[in-house]
Amino acid sequence: MSVQENAVRIEELTSLERLGLRVSAMINSPVAQLGRKVLIHRLDTDSDQDWEAIMELLSETDGLGMTFRDDGAVILQWDLPTDDDRVIDRGEDVALVEPAQEEAPF
Template structure:
């Protein structure tokens, strides 16, 4: 039997953890539907990590940031290119409002 090398697991940095959390918040279905999300800082987020993520977000084209009095940040964005257009590109079809179903939990 051949010996297998143990893979070392590297813990993500604070910046990486915060980046993954913010990314998950932005990619949440409701945030995508509304094109808006409010992100918040946890006590465990370092100043360096928070500032790093804020800088990355500020450099993102098409993203509006609002710094709220409670320390949260609201992100708003417009649809990219083809988002919001009917399939087939026909201008004669009006977009329907999304149907809101009751959440089963």
Template sequence: MSGQENAVRLNELTSGERLGLRVSAMINSPLAQLDRKVLVHRMDTDADHDWESIMELLAGTDGLEMTFCDDGSVFLKWDAPTDDDRVIDRGEDVALVEPEEEEAPF
């Protein structure tokens, strides 16, 4: 896929989706995963309703500690996943997931 095609797809995303991707990329960065913490900066272009929606989603995540800073950024910190975090319940089927790398619990 060309850079131009990527730019077109990025423009098709809503502002909330773009914010979600940015926050997800920050959380899943190798350094954040190693330290199990990240500082998420709020940009001037982030709409209030998008930011609040992402913060509500994160607040509902077990094992995630959120500290709101005076400048509008949010410091996220999480514990290493336990064996219980690696169980995915799909109705009657239960499967164990063995991740190759340690990922955030959200």
């Protein structure tokens, strides 16, 4: 894909998709991943409808804490996944890893 084709594709994104990509990039940044915390800030160009849709989506995510600040920003925090939370991706099939069950030694 050429640079021009890429630019055209970016222009085709809806405002909600652009906001989603920006929030995703903030969450996936190395600093946020290391600290398991990120400040999501709202831009003047973000519509109320798009912002509320993203906040609702985030609020439905298990294990994600949200702190709403007075300035309109949101702090997201999450815990390090445990072994019980680990997921194995097998292409289209996703299976939770079950903890090993050991037999009693007697």
